[in-house]
Amino acid sequence: xxxxxxxxxxxxxxxxxxxxxxxxxxxxxxxxxxxxxxxxxxxxxxxxxxxxxxxxxxxxxxxxxxxxxxxxxxxxxxxxxxxxxxxxxxxxxxx
Numbered sequence: 001x002x003x004x005x006x007x008x009x010x011x012x013x014x015x016x017x018x019x020x021x022x023x024x025x026x027x028x029x030x031x032x033x034x035x036x037x038x039x040x041x042x043x044x045x046x047x048x049x050x051x052x053x054x055x056x057x058x059x060x061x062x063x064x065x066x067x068x069x070x071x072x073x074x075x076x077x078x079x080x081x082x083x084x085x086x087x088x089x090x091x092x093x094x095x
Contacts, residue, residue, distance in 0.1 A: 012078050020071055027067045037064040 028034040040048065040060040048057035 008082065016071075016074060016078075019074060023067060023070050027063055033060075033063075036060050040064075 024034070028037065037060040040057040041064050043057065045054065045057065048054045
């Protein structure tokens with residue numbers, strides 16, 4: 001039985017959202033922690049250094065980068081699985 005790629009992508013999206021929420025809860029202790037990470041990511045490092053908050057800036061930025069990297073890695077892994085097992089899903093994706 002073959003499914004269209006659109007249906008498979010919708011199913012994967014439905015599976016991804018709870019995983020993204022789980023990653024969010026594991027990495028960030030609260031919404032304020034997430035907002036602080038975004039704030040520090042948008043603040044230039046030189047400004048953080050002048051305010052003597054460079055280490056806090058570095059830690060907060062790395063939390064955000066880790067979260068984004070893990071979400072991206074999950075999507076890429078699913079895409080690779082679709083390419084490898086695409087014959088079971090539908091037409092093969094060719095670049």
